[in-house]
Amino acid sequence: MSDRLPPLTALRAFEAAARHLSFQNAADELAVTPAALSYQIKNLEAHLGAPLFTRLNRAVALTEAGKTLLPGTSDGFEQLRAAWRATQRLTDDTKLTITAGPAFTAKWLAPRMFRFAQANPDIEMRFAATLKVMDFTRDDVDVAIRFGLGGDEGYYSEPLLRGWLTPMMTPTLAEGVKTAEDLAKLPLIHDDSMTFLKRVPNWGEWFAAAGLPDVDTSHGLRFSQADHAVDAALEGAGVVLGRLSVTERYLGNGRLVAPFALSLTTPAHYRFVCPAGTETRPAVKRFHDWIYGEMAEIDHFAEGRDIRMIE
Amino acid sequence: MSDRLPPLTALRAFEAAARHLSFQNAADELAVTPAALSYQIKNLEAHLGAPLFTRLNRAVALTEAGKTLLPGTSDGFEQLRAAWRATQRLTDDTKLTITAGPAFTAKWLAPRMFRFAQANPDIEMRFAATLKVMDFTRDDVDVAIRFGLGGDEGYYSEPLLRGWLTPMMTPTLAEGVKTAEDLAKLPLIHDDSMTFLKRVPNWGEWFAAAGLPDVDTSHGLRFSQADHAVDAALEGAGVVLGRLSVTERYLGNGRLVAPFALSLTTPAHYRFVCPAGTETRPAVKRFHDWIYGEMAEIDHFAEGRDIRMIE
DNA sequence: ATGGTCGCTTAAATATACCTTAAGTGAACC
DNA sequence: GGTTCACTTAAGGTATATTTAAGCGACCAT
Numbered sequence: 001m002s003d004r005l006p007p008l009t010a011l012r013a014f015e016a017a018a019r020h021l022s023f024q025n026a027a028d029e030l031a032v033t034p035a036a037l038s039y040q041i042k043n044l045e046a047h048l049g050a051p052l053f054t055r056l057n058r059a060v061a062l063t064e065a066g067k068t069l070l071p072g073t074s075d076g077f078e079q080l081r082a083a084w085r086a087t088q089r090l091t092d093d094t095k096l097t098i099t100a101g102p103a104f105t106a107k108w109l110a111p112r113m114f115r116f117a118q119a120n121p122d123i124e125m126r127f128a129a130t131l132k133v134m135d136f137t138r139d140d141v142d143v144a145i146r147f148g149l150g151g152d153e154g155y156y157s158e159p160l161l162r163g164w165l166t167p168m169m170t171p172t173l174a175e176g177v178k179t180a181e182d183l184a185k186l187p188l189i190h191d192d193s194m195t196f197l198k199r200v201p202n203w204g205e206w207f208a209a210a211g212l213p214d215v216d217t218s219h220g221l222r223f224s225q226a227d228h229a230v231d232a233a234l235e236g237a238g239v240v241l242g243r244l245s246v247t248e249r250y251l252g253n254g255r256l257v258a259p260f261a262l263s264l265t266t267p268a269h270y271r272f273v274c275p276a277g278t279e280t281r282p283a284v285k286r287f288h289d290w291i292y293g294e295m296a297e298i299d300h301f302a303e304g305r306d307i308r309m310i311e
Numbered sequence: 312m313s314d315r316l317p318p319l320t321a322l323r324a325f326e327a328a329a330r331h332l333s334f335q336n337a338a339d340e341l342a343v344t345p346a347a348l349s350y351q352i353k354n355l356e357a358h359l360g361a362p363l364f365t366r367l368n369r370a371v372a373l374t375e376a377g378k379t380l381l382p383g384t385s386d387g388f389e390q391l392r393a394a395w396r397a398t399q400r401l402t403d404d405t406k407l408t409i410t411a412g413p414a415f416t417a418k419w420l421a422p423r424m425f426r427f428a429q430a431n432p433d434i435e436m437r438f439a440a441t442l443k444v445m446d447f448t449r450d451d452v453d454v455a456i457r458f459g460l461g462g463d464e465g466y467y468s469e470p471l472l473r474g475w476l477t478p479m480m481t482p483t484l485a486e487g488v489k490t491a492e493d494l495a496k497l498p499l500i501h502d503d504s505m506t507f508l509k510r511v512p513n514w515g516e517w518f519a520a521a522g523l524p525d526v527d528t529s530h531g532l533r534f535s536q537a538d539h540a541v542d543a544a545l546e547g548a549g550v551v552l553g554r555l556s557v558t559e560r561y562l563g564n565g566r567l568v569a570p571f572a573l574s575l576t577t578p579a580h581y582r583f584v585c586p587a588g589t590e591t592r593p594a595v596k597r598f599h600d601w602i603y604g605e606m607a608e609i610d611h612f613a614e615g616r617d618i619r620m621i622e
Numbered sequence: 623a624t625g626g627t628c629g630c631t632t633a634a635a636t637a638t639a640c641c642t643t644a645a646g647t648g649a650a651c652c
Numbered sequence: 653g654g655t656t657c658a659c660t661t662a663a664g665g666t667a668t669a670t671t672t673a674a675g676c677g678a679c680c681a682t
Binding site: 032058 | 668669670671672673677678679
């Protein structure tokens with residue numbers, strides 16, 4: 001018994017036929033006549049030495065052998081298709097798929113995207129806003145903006161921005177706030193999305209850094225996504241420990257203020273990530289250069305800040 | 312850009328060439344001339360619209376596109392090969408691969424196998440003695456003898472034998488043992504292999520069932536595999552809580568005795584397991600019938616026993 | 623019950639894809 | 653500087669895949 005593969009066209013014909021349980025439909029899918037399919041199946045059955053389908057009245061059903069063969073071939077062809085698609089994408093500079101977290105997408109990327117799109121009308125953008133770990137090949141993604149330490153083998157990964165977090169609130173709310181003790185009396189807005197870090201930059205950490213380790217930070221509102229926490233602060237619902245990347249536009253237009261110089265930062269940053277080698281693709285390069293240009297414009301918000309690393 | 316697959320022979324040629332980084336060697340593997348390979352690669356590159364290899368002096372190297380394409384295609388073809396092999400095995404009744412735990416293989420299967428082999432000289436047997444969970448398709452296994460509750464979807468699973476465990480020792484050692492209290496003074500041999508059960512049938516359970524919950528069972532010898540524990544008991548090293556399936560031959564020939572009627576059993580049993588539908592394959596059926604016949608011959612060891620379920 | 627339809631099969635003809643042979647290129651090695 | 657090695661190219665042949673057309677049997681509707 002040889003462990004070589006049978007003719008691949010026959011295998012592909014089988015996969016389609018078994019999936020549809022109909023030679024007719026499978027033939028349509030492969031854009032051939034039913035006769036061709038019948039011939040291919042017969043050929044494959046001859047190679048195997050046993051039938052793969054039982055021919056019924058006016059339908060076909062899988063034999064045990066067919067049932068054994070189907071899942072593996074389906075998965076196998078799907079993998080081939082995915083690999084081919086990923087390779088095609090490399091040479092296609094008319095589409096670019098970017099994945100980032102929901103907060104970064106909503107508060108940073110989305111408001112700016114039209115500028116990139118206007119400057120690059122030949123590139124069709126797609127966004128996948130999720131915190132899920134994506135597989136570049138499997139999920140058809142070109143670029144990821146991810147929060148992390150970098151250093152993963154096989155990826156190009158460059159820090160985007162040294163971010164930091166500091167108390168932020170509406171100007172109205174800020175009027176009565178002079179000291180850290182004043183802050184603790186306001187409703188605290190908590191962002192619970194950073195669950196994957198060992199030591200999370202939260203209200204407890206900030207008050208500890210401010211010399212008030214015993215402040216009770218358990219009260220207030222909790223959000224599972226950073227952009228929702230910021231939205232609450234915009235409504236004047238309280239004070240949020242806001243991250244630069246999702247608040248800079250409100251700091252810029254005055255809807256939020258950050259009266260304390262004391263800020264927290266972490267060893268992890270937002271990073272620009274793509275498969276190693278693809279950073280030179282024209283579309284990727286253009287997006288890369290654009291995003292770093294945009295980032296440079298928000299650097300000045302760090303001036304005069306007292307930024308403390310927590311780890 | 313179509314998301315259909317490129318010509319499959321071209322893809323296969325690429326996979327081999329990329330793996331070898333040599334068209335020559337790839338051509339040998341596929342049993343064609345180098346010219347054919349060159350043609351196929353060129354064809355695939357034309358489909359993609361970009362080169363997959365960079366042609367060097369007298370070698371080839373993968374481009375970024377090639378590096379992207381290789382892993383997926385390799386995995387894909389490997390999956391197709393595995394599925395085909397598994398299907399071929401269904402129609403091949405000259406080989407039978409059985410997996411079972413090390414103890415069951417050593418103490419039950421191995422000593423009896425020659426009888427099956429003599430009665431079925433046309434079947435070539437292979438054994439995989441491991442506790443690892445095997446995948447029938449991926450690991451090329453036909454039949455598994457596994458300890459468990461059964462009920463898994465997609466598998467034929469039939470209880471082999473209602474096993475039980477009871478204190479066993481050499482006849483010499485047994486001379487001074489009249490009561491359970493006597494037992495506790497002997498070296499206890501522990502079998503630590505049943506780690507996957509919630510409640511393990513161990514010495515603590517047995518003494519508790521015997522009405523002696525406070526016996527200290529921490530002393531003695533510990534083994535990570537049941538057959539080694541039994542071997543120690545055969546040497547007279549102590550008393551083991553022996554499982555019927557791995558000791559019946561010694562109970563039969565008198566090398567071990569089991570003086571207490573009190574025995575433990577669990578909801579889980581040894582089971583005969585194979586992919587659903589394959590239980591009717593001639594080679595599988597013959598092995599199935601043989602093993603149940605053999606099992607019937609050790610049923611009489613249960614006579615007069617006081618078997619208690621633990622769960 | 624019976625003729626029409628549907629889905630698979632078969633056989634012969636045809637088209638396409640694949641492979642081989644043979645000649646050719648360029649760089650590396652001796 | 654000639655030889656070798658690995659890939660390339662082109663032409664021609666062969667094997668493989670596909671179509672066309674005819675056929676078969678069972679279901680279904682009349």
